[in-house]
Amino acid sequence: MSEEPETSSRRGGGVTPDSLLHSGAEGEFTAEDLVLASGRDVNPKNLAWAERRMAEKGKAALDELLP
Numbered sequence: 001m002s003e004e005p006e007t008s009s010r011r012g013g014g015v016t017p018d019s020l021l022h023s024g025a026e027g028e029f030t031a032e033d034l035v036l037a038s039g040r041d042v043n044p045k046n047l048a049w050a051e052r053r054m055a056e057k058g059k060a061a062l063d064e065l066l067p
Contacts (some may be wrong), residue, residue, distance in 0.1 A: 029059075029062050031047045031050035031051045031054060032047065032050070033062065034050035034053060034054060034061055034062055034065070035047060035049075035050045037062060037065045037066055038050075038065055
């Protein structure tokens with residue numbers, strides 16, 4: 001048996017429970033996380049952008065990008 005959480009597709013439809021919906025912004029995140037959340041490629045230029053944004057905005061940097 002799998003240890004994966006049950007998703008709406010495995011139940012045959014319906015609404016995904018709140019316990020499976022979270023942005024991750026409530027915990028620590030890295031510059032790479034911020035780059036990926038922005039839809040950009042991970043490269044030195046974008047990592048530098050993310051580090052500057054994290055320094056300026058803190059957790060809000062990721063919160064602004066995620067629903």
